[in-house]
Amino acid sequence: MDILLTLVDFILHVDKHLEVFVQTYGAWVYALLFLIIFVETGVVVMPFLPGDSLLFVVGAMCGVGLMSYPLTVALLLAAAILGNQSNYTIGRYFGPKVFGWEDSRWFNKKAFNQAHAFYEKYGGITIVAARFMPFLRTFAPFVAGVAQMTRSRFTFFDVLGGTLWVGGIVTVGYFFGNIPWVKLHLDKIIWAMILVPGLFVLAGAWRSRAKAA
Numbered sequence: 001m002d003i004l005l006t007l008v009d010f011i012l013h014v015d016k017h018l019e020v021f022v023q024t025y026g027a028w029v030y031a032l033l034f035l036i037i038f039v040e041t042g043v044v045v046m047p048f049l050p051g052d053s054l055l056f057v058v059g060a061m062c063g064v065g066l067m068s069y070p071l072t073v074a075l076l077l078a079a080a081i082l083g084n085q086s087n088y089t090i091g092r093y094f095g096p097k098v099f100g101w102e103d104s105r106w107f108n109k110k111a112f113n114q115a116h117a118f119y120e121k122y123g124g125i126t127i128v129a130a131r132f133m134p135f136l137r138t139f140a141p142f143v144a145g146v147a148q149m150t151r152s153r154f155t156f157f158d159v160l161g162g163t164l165w166v167g168g169i170v171t172v173g174y175f176f177g178n179i180p181w182v183k184l185h186l187d188k189i190i191w192a193m194i195l196v197p198g199l200f201v202l203a204g205a206w207r208s209r210a211k212a213a
Helices: 002-012 014-025 028-042 051-063 069-100 109-122 125-132 136-146 151-176 180-184 186-212
Strands: none
Touching: 014 028, 014 051, 028 051, 028 069, 028 136, 051 069, 051 151, 051 186, 069 136, 069 151, 109 125, 109 136, 125 136, 125 151, 136 151, 180 186
16 A cells, blocks of 8 residues: 555656656666656556656756756657567567456456457557557557567557657647646646546447447
8 A cells, every 4th residue: 555655646746756866866867767668668567657747747857957858858769669669579479368367466457458449449550549548558569469460560650659659748848847837736737647548548448348249
């Protein structure tokens, strides 16, 4: 429970935690951010890390000169692309055996099924769209690997989606993250960034099941 509360506190107050980290450890913040983005996108059992809100806050920190904008975008784009490649490779390795796995502490069967339904309906564009959807973001490359999408085709969508996700959200944070109203309501904005895309995923999965019934 303590770990969960700590994680929630980090997600909702990521701006304060990162600012303290930068003041304490300086350039090591780049390594920390690379690791967080890589793990969230590259390890299928870590779908709960704060990707969208983290990118937005990092952009805001770049906007006030605490971090380098070009270096941040380049490093986090590399982390996002390499993470997806890792996740895709894991999916290809395990293949169709995944459909027989049961829900567990390390594998969210429901999230996997939602990502698979989304992939079956929209194909490769899922890799791009999923970048902006928590949970689905972690499972989409894994599902593409399970479905045996070719590496070249997956890489195209991986690079496109990663560029739009990292470049887009960091840039939005850079220009708008330090507006007083945004800073005042940042916790609510973070909740919206988590919940709104999640509701779209759940609605899509519900519609898919309804049509299949």
